[in-house]
């Protein structure tokens with residue numbers, strides 16, 4: 001049995017992951033922004049066998065809340081075995097092209113807040129000399145494209161930061177898993193037309209659980225995105241910049 005601290009617990013992917021973990025009788029602190037949604041998720045996880053040690057409401061864009069959230073989690077869980085960082089937004093790309101304040105606000109939710117939580121999780125886990133950090137990035141972070149480079153830039157920052165954190169924490173017995181989903185059918189993408197590339201949140205969650213159990217470093221979910229993104233990365237910049245992507 002393990003103790004989990006899940007940020008963005010109301011996210012469709014995080015909820016599905018918690019449902020899978022609940023079957024193992026694990027213990028959870030759930031953190032979400034919307035108290036109503038959060039209590040529904042907590043009740044759902046509880047009926048599936050999960051032990052809910054707390055459901056904490058916080059706007060994670062407000063980094064000043066992070067310290068108290070970890071203190072509360074430590075008090076209620078004792079040791080925090082695993083921190084999952086799952087919150088995020090899909091910015092309005094057109095607005096972000098010309099509204100710098102909006103762009104930076106969205107960057108902060110998707111990158112800065114995840115980095116803050118990653119640093120605090122590492123400090124917490126170094127104290128006990130073990131643990132796992134799971135962060136949800138995106139295939140969008142693999143290359144900047146005109147249609148979503150603000151979101152991609154934030155996820156790219158998350159990717160590099162947590163890669164470095166993985167390297168730093170390796171000798172401390174702390175594992176870092178970076179998840180890079182492709183398109184997932186969740187509220188975040190509700191406005192997008194669906195096609196065969198979309199995966200269900202439950203499929204992605206079961207991929208994540210498998211990667212956690214195997215202590216994988218990076219997970220493309222589903223698997224085929226590894227090869228799609230390899231091709232995307234291999235296109236020379238001189239050609240890539242002319243594409244309408």
Ligand SMILES: NC(=O)c1ccc[n+]([C@@H]2O[C@H](COP(=O)([O-])OP(=O)(O)OC[C@H]3O[C@@H](n4cnc5c(N)ncnc54)[C@H](OP(=O)(O)O)[C@@H]3O)[C@@H](O)[C@H]2O)c1
Nearest residue numbers: 010011012013033034059060061087088138183184186188
């Ligand atoms: N869906 C995709 O196609 C896709 C692809 C690649 C990566 N991802 C990543 O997967 C992760 C999970 O997203 P999802 O697909 O499961 O979408 P989702 O169901 O829409 O979940 C996003 C979650 O982030 C929370 N959130 C947003 N801003 C927040 C803030 N300031 N403070 C606290 N919570 C905040 C939302 O809370 P509310 O419920 O209050 O809005 C929601 O629970 C995200 O990091 C996302 O970037 C998703």
